[in-house]
Amino acid sequence: EIVxxxxxxxxxxxxxxxxxxxxxxxxxxxxxxxxxxxxxxxxPRLLIYDISNRAPGIPARFSGSGSGTDFTLTISSLxxxxxxxxxxxxxxxxxxxxxxxxx
Amino acid sequence: xxxLVQSGAEMKKPGESxxxxxxGSGYTFTSYWIGxxxxxxxxxxxxxxxxxxxxxxxxxxxxxxxxVTISADNSISTAYLQWSSLKASDTAMYYCARxxxxxxxxxWGQGTLVTVSS
Numbered sequence: 001e002i003v004x005x006x007x008x009x010x011x012x013x014x015x016x017x018x019x020x021x022x023x024x025x026x027x028x029x030x031x032x033x034x035x036x037x038x039x040x041x042x043x044p045r046l047l048i049y050d051i052s053n054r055a056p057g058i059p060a061r062f063s064g065s066g067s068g069t070d071f072t073l074t075i076s077s078l079x080x081x082x083x084x085x086x087x088x089x090x091x092x093x094x095x096x097x098x099x100x101x102x103x
Numbered sequence: 104x105x106x107l108v109q110s111g112a113e114m115k116k117p118g119e120s121x122x123x124x125x126x127g128s129g130y131t132f133t134s135y136w137i138g139x140x141x142x143x144x145x146x147x148x149x150x151x152x153x154x155x156x157x158x159x160x161x162x163x164x165x166x167x168x169x170x171v172t173i174s175a176d177n178s179i180s181t182a183y184l185q186w187s188s189l190k191a192s193d194t195a196m197y198y199c200a201r202x203x204x205x206x207x208x209x210x211w212g213q214g215t216l217v218t219v220s221s
Contacts, residue, residue: 032205032206034206034207036148038148043213046204049203049207049209087148089148089150090206091150092150092162093150094148094149095147096147097147097148
């Protein structure tokens with residue numbers, strides 16, 4: 001079974017800064033790599049699918065990249081509403097999450 | 104509008120059985136995979152199982168194989184997650200979600216909180 005390791009566990013940044021979140025797979029994955037955002041008390045929201053495709057309605061400041069075993073979610077300029085927990089997912093596996101908090 | 108509506112919160116004792124449900128509307132229920140995701144309070148997301156209502160095909164995460172049963176009733180566009188004997192460690196929020204774009208979950212239910220305590 002593929003294990004997804006996200007880093008860092010917590011990322012402290014200020015609004016307007018660029019956020020770079022990492023997801024590393026224990027073995028090479030296909031194009032099925034997705035990213036979700038979850039805010040406290042809310043259901044997860046799909047941001048990115050197939051490594052780099054934004055889901056409907058997702059702002060352009062969110063982008064995904066990577067291949068093989070290393071993947072990145074980038075938020076180009078943080079808005080106040082972007083502070084949340086982010087998860088990567090491939091098939092039946094979720095990463096442990098990265099908490100993006102306000103510095 | 105696609106909607107997934109889950110059954111309400113449950114409070115159970117260890118050893119009891121439980122079935123929670125997820126009713127889909129606004130789309131052809133038999134044409135999309137529906138899965139279940141667990142979230143223990145304060146922790147991350149765990150992929151549990153998925154079913155294709157069109158033919159009943161199922162896939163379980165190894166972590167949950169044998170612990171739960173996923174099923175669907177196409178006549179009422181409803182998916183189910185069933186436990187035969189609950190444990191305290193089953194206490195969590197459970198989400199159903201529809202698979203879209205080949206693999207990830209795009210539409211989510213509102214969640215069902217299951218509390219197992221003696």
